[in-house]
Amino acid sequence: HRLTKEEMKDRPNLVILGTGWASLCLLRKLYTDRYNVTIVSPRNYFLFTPLLPGTTTGTTESRSIMEPIRKYCRRSDADDVTFIEAECLQVDPVKKTVKCYDNSAVKGEVSEFELPYDQLVMGVGAESATFGIPGVKENACFLKEISDTRSIRDRMIDCFETAGYPGQPDAEIDRLLHFVIVGGGPTGVEFCAELNDFITNDVKKAFPKHLTDRCRVTLVEALPHILTVFDKNIIDHVEKKLQSSPTTKIWTQTAVTGVKEREMIVRDAEKKERSVPYGMLVWATGNAPRPVTQKLIQSIGPEVQNVRRGLVVDEYFRVKGADGIWAIGDCSVTPLAPTAQVASQQGRYLGRLFNDISEDLHQKKQGQMNDQEFTADLKKKPLFKYRHMGTLAYVGDKSAVFQIKDADNKTTTSEGLATFLLWRSAYLSKCLSIRNRVLVAFDWTKASIFGRDVSRG
Ligand code: FAD
Ligand code: NAD
Numbered sequence: 001h002r003l004t005k006e007e008m009k010d011r012p013n014l015v016i017l018g019t020g021w022a023s024l025c026l027l028r029k030l031y032t033d034r035y036n037v038t039i040v041s042p043r044n045y046f047l048f049t050p051l052l053p054g055t056t057t058g059t060t061e062s063r064s065i066m067e068p069i070r071k072y073c074r075r076s077d078a079d080d081v082t083f084i085e086a087e088c089l090q091v092d093p094v095k096k097t098v099k100c101y102d103n104s105a106v107k108g109e110v111s112e113f114e115l116p117y118d119q120l121v122m123g124v125g126a127e128s129a130t131f132g133i134p135g136v137k138e139n140a141c142f143l144k145e146i147s148d149t150r151s152i153r154d155r156m157i158d159c160f161e162t163a164g165y166p167g168q169p170d171a172e173i174d175r176l177l178h179f180v181i182v183g184g185g186p187t188g189v190e191f192c193a194e195l196n197d198f199i200t201n202d203v204k205k206a207f208p209k210h211l212t213d214r215c216r217v218t219l220v221e222a223l224p225h226i227l228t229v230f231d232k233n234i235i236d237h238v239e240k241k242l243q244s245s246p247t248t249k250i251w252t253q254t255a256v257t258g259v260k261e262r263e264m265i266v267r268d269a270e271k272k273e274r275s276v277p278y279g280m281l282v283w284a285t286g287n288a289p290r291p292v293t294q295k296l297i298q299s300i301g302p303e304v305q306n307v308r309r310g311l312v313v314d315e316y317f318r319v320k321g322a323d324g325i326w327a328i329g330d331c332s333v334t335p336l337a338p339t340a341q342v343a344s345q346q347g348r349y350l351g352r353l354f355n356d357i358s359e360d361l362h363q364k365k366q367g368q369m370n371d372q373e374f375t376a377d378l379k380k381k382p383l384f385k386y387r388h389m390g391t392l393a394y395v396g397d398k399s400a401v402f403q404i405k406d407a408d409n410k411t412t413t414s415e416g417l418a419t420f421l422l423w424r425s426a427y428l429s430k431c432l433s434i435r436n437r438v439l440v441a442f443d444w445t446k447a448s449i450f451g452r453d454v455s456r457g
Contacts (some may be wrong), residue, residue, distance in 0.1 A: 010362065010365065010366060011034060011035050011036050011362065012035055012036070012118035012119055012358075012361045012362060012364075012365045013035070013036045013038070013115075013116060013117050013118045013119070014035035014036065014037050014038070014117070014118070014119045014120075014121070014354070015038050015039075015040065015098060015115055015117040015119070015120045015121070016037065016038070016039045016040070016120075016121045016123060017039075017040055017041065017088050017098070017120070017121065017122055017123055017124050017292075018039075018041050018122075018123035018124045018125060018329070019039065019041040019043060019044070019045065019046050019069045020046065020047070020049075020123060020124075020125045020329060020330075020343065021046075021049070021125075021329060021340045021343035021344045021347065022123040022125075022328040022329030022330075022343040022344070022346055022347040023039065023041070023121065023123030023328075023329075023347060024046045024067075024069070024072065024347065024432070025343070025344040025345075025346075025347030025348045025351065026121060026123065026328065026347035026348070026350050026351040026354075027039070027072055027081070027347075027351065028072065028347075028348075028351065028432075029347070029348050029351025029352050029355070030351045030354055030355065031354075031355045031358070032080075032081050034354075034355065034358035034362075035119075035354070035358065035361075036082075037081040037082065038081075038082040038083075038084065038115060039069065039073070039081060039082070039083045039084070040083075040084050040086055040087075040088055040098065040100055040115070041069070041083075041085065041086075041087075042085065042086065042087040042103055042104070043085070043145075044068065044069050044070060044083065044085045045066045045067055045068050045069055046066070046067040046069060046432065047065060047066055047067075047145070047146060048065040048066075048067070048427075048430075048431060048432070048436065049340055050340060050427050050430070051064075051065045051427060051440065052065065052143060052144075052146075052148075052149060053143065053187070053190040053191040053193070053194045053394070054194050054394075055146070055149040056143070056148075056149045056152040056153055056156075056191065056194060056195075057153065057194045057195065057197065057198035057202075057452055058153070058198075058447065058452040058453050059194060059197070059198075059443065059444065059447050059452060060440055060443045060444070061439070061443050062146050062149060062150070063439065064436060064439035064440050064442075064443050065146075065431075065436065065440065066146060067432050067433055067436060069083055070083060071433075084100065084115075085102070085104060086100040086101055086102050086103070086113070087100065087101050087102075087103045087292075088100050088124070088292050089101050089291075089292060090292065090295050090296075091120065091122075091292065091295070091296045091299075091325070092299070093296065093299060093300060093321075093322040093323070093325060096116060096117055096118070096120075096323075096324060097114045097115060097116050097117065098114065098115050098117060098120065099112070099113075099114050100112065100113055100114070100115065117324065118324055118361065118364075118365050119324050119325075119326065119354075119361060120324060120325045120326070121325075121326045121327070121328065121350065122293065122296070122311060122319065122325065122326065122327040122328070122331050122332070123327075123328055123329050123331070123343075123347070124290050124292055124293060124331045125290070125329055125330045125331060125343075126287035126288060126289060126290060126293075126310070126330040126331060126338065127144070127287070127288055127289075127290050128142045128143075128144055128283060128284070128285070128286075128287070128288065129285050129286045129287055129288035130283065130285075130288070131285070131288075133256065133257060133258060133259065134258045134259070135258055135259035135260050135261075136259050136283055138259075138261075139259045139260060139261055139281065140182070140259055140281045140282065140283035141155060141280060141281065141282045141283065142282070142283055142284075143187055143191055143282060143284055152280070152282060153456075154456055154457065155279075155280045156179065156195075156280055157454060157455070157456040158456060159176045159177060159179075159279035159280055160176075160177065160203065160207050160211060160215075160454075161456070162176055163176040163177050163211050163214075163279075164207070164208065164211055171277075173211065173214055174214055174216075174277070175262060175263075175277035175278065175279055176279035177211065177214050177215040177216065177279055178216050178218065178276075178277060178278045178279055179195060179215070179216070179217045179218070179278070179279060179280050179281075179282075180217075180218050180220060180264060180276070180278045180280070180281040180282070181195075181217070181218070181219045181220065181281075181282045181284060182220050182256045182264075182281065182282070182283050182284065182285055183220075183221065183283065183284035183285035183286065184219055184220070184221030184223070184225075184226030184227060184250070184252070185226075185227070185228075185229075185284065185285070185286060186227065186229070186391075186393050187284040188219060188221070188226070188282075188284040188285075189219070189226055189227055189238060189242070189393060189395065190393055190394050190395075191282060191284060192217060192219045192242060192248065192396070193242070193394050193395045193396030193397075194394070194396070195217055196217060196242070196245045196247065196248055196396045196397070197396050197397065198452060199212070199215055199217070199247055200245065200247075200397075201451060201452070202451050202452045202453075202454055203215070203454060205451070206454045207454070215247050216247055216248075216249065217245075217247050217248045217249070218248075218249050218250075218251060218276075219242065219248070219249070219250045219251070220251045220254050220255075220256055220266065221250065221251070221252050221253075221254065222253070222254065222255040223252065223253070224252050224253055225239070225252060226238065226239060226242075226250060226252065227393070227401075229337070229391060230391070230393075230401065230403050230413075231403055231411050231413055233413060234401045234403055234413050234415065237395075237401065237415050238393075238395050238401060241395050241396065241397070241399060242395065242396065245396070245397075251266070251268075253268065253269035254266050254267070254268050254269070255267050257273065259281060259283075260275075262277055262278070263275045263276060263277045263278065264276050264278055264281060287309075287330055287338055289308070289309065289310050289331065290331065293310060293311060293331045296311065296319075296322075296325075297310075297311060300319070300320075300321040300322050301321065303321070304320040304321035305319075305320065305321055307333045309333050310327070310330070310331050310332050310333040311327040311331055311332050311333060312332075312333050313326070313327050313332050313333070313334065315383055315384070316353065316378055316381070316383075316384075317332065317346065317349075317350055317384070319332075323371070326350060328343065328346040328347055328350055329342075329343035329346060329347065330343060332346075334346075336386055341388070341389060342386060345384075345386055345387065346384065349384045353381060356381055357377070357378060357381065360374055360377050360378070361374075388404065388405070389404075389426075390402055390403060390404035391403050391404070392419075392422070392423045392426060392427075393423075394420070394423055395415075398417055398420045399415065399416055399417060399419070399420050400415070400416075400419040400420040400422070400423035401413070401414070401415045401419060402414045402415070402419045402422060402423070424444070427440075428440060428441060
């Protein structure tokens with residue numbers, strides 16, 4: 001049922017935080033004429049994260065994996081969506097407001113504001129975990145945002161250019177051309193793969209041999225193996241594959257315990273610490289909750305919010321202990337892994353659920369329905385069902401790995417060129433627009449014909 005003009009005036013205020021996988025997939029399903037929808041996010045675009053590792057080396061261009069959020073906002077007057085580019089600093093679950101701040105370079109007279117909400121969706125994702133290890137924030141590169149891909153590329157090429165200075169001492173060349181990746185999860189492995197491809201296919205052609213011969217890549221993992229989400233045969237295959245590149249070494253059972261400007265401290269399996277010089281260090285050790293998520297967990301209290309990893313939700317993604325707050329994607333805690341696949345399905349589910357319960361939420365706002373009645377109605381709605389499509393990862397040199405478990409927990413795996421083609425076609429089809437699909441396909445073709453650019457900036 002579509003709301004009448006009269007009903008529209010009193011539509012519930014739905015505030016959505018974030019423009020990532022969870023929030024955008026929700027928005028795309030939502031009948032926006034049933035709510036006053038406001039989206040708040042520090043970036044006015046969606047980022048297709050699976051292709052982020054390749055963007056560091058220019059396999060894909062940054063604009064090809066970005067999708068402007070404004071495209072999804074302007075519909076018609078009735079179902080217009082308001083977007084505000086700001087960072088939410090704090091949620092007040094009692095007053096039902098969000099406090100936001102303009103963290104961009106250009107500031108006007110107003111750079112802080114408060115928004116009231118009836119319903120709030122937390123889709124703020126997670127930040128890179130540093131575990132409080134000294135020097136990581138100050139000295140490491142990360143791989144989470146589009147700006148990170150530029151920093152990594154800039155730093156890497158700069159290392160090569162600086163290593164080529166006349167009179168540069170040998171030890172300094174070795175330091176500058178030592179590229180370290182900390183964390184052997186999918187992010188670290190995919191970045192390592194892209195880096196190997198770039199060095200082998202492009203850097204070696206462009207830079208003098210006496211430099212490229214000395215370039216080393218080290219993947220450091222605290223556990224006995226990398227890619228622990230995969231089956232043993234895949235792990236063995238990937239470890240062999242990455243180390244088959246003469247430049248690459250994997251140090252397992254080695255934890256990085258400190259990062260200085262030019263060296264890192266590692267602790268090996270024998271608990272011995274030593275210092276290792278590096279030119280560029282990329283930190284990819286998984287997720288930690290963002291400050292806004294942490295503050296909300298604290299303000300609700302530890303009786304219900306007792307997991308430090310993120311927001312504890314019920315089976316409908318309602319944040320436990322808070323009225324009118326929902327959480328999806330990497331900022332929520334569920335038994336599922338924090339992946340785009342999960343976040344997008346949760347977003348789509350919640351979008352459909354909001355369509356389904358719009359009248360109830362409308363009545364709740366008008367005081368015509370109490371919490372018990374609302375919950376009783378909600379319990380009649382279908383539950384979220386996750387459909388796992390398998391896990392894919394690029395491992396370099398036109399090879400990828402794939403793994404899927406069936407209903408009987410039987411695992412099927414594949415690897416190699418055919419899986420690489422599957423990886424490419426799967427992610428191409430997952431791009432959210434035809435424009436992005438065309439741009440990504442064009443980038444891949446361009447890189448394979450002309451190679452990747454090795455200039456800085
Ligand atoms: P995000 O997509 O991170 O979106 C969070 C949004 O919230 C962003 O728009 C952000 O700007 C915004 N935000 C942040 N702080 C605030 C704030 N204070 N107020 C308001 N808004 C805020 N998963 C896969 O399934 N397959 C893959 O191949 C894959 N590859 C990956 C590769 C890399 C390099 C990385 C880093 C991740 C990859 N993932 C992959 C994981 C996947 O990206 C995440 O699980 C997914 O992005 C989670 O979606 P989300 O919406 O919860 O968070
Ligand atoms: P992760 O948590 O999967 O892996 C991080 C790794 O870093 C772990 O193996 C951990 O043991 C290691 N580590 C932690 N501290 C360390 C230290 N001090 N020294 C050395 N090693 C250390 O993190 P991720 O790879 O960033 O992935 C985050 C999420 O995103 C996961 O759910 C992942 O599945 C998803 N993701 C998926 C894909 C894909 O499907 N292709 C790609 C990227 C990310």
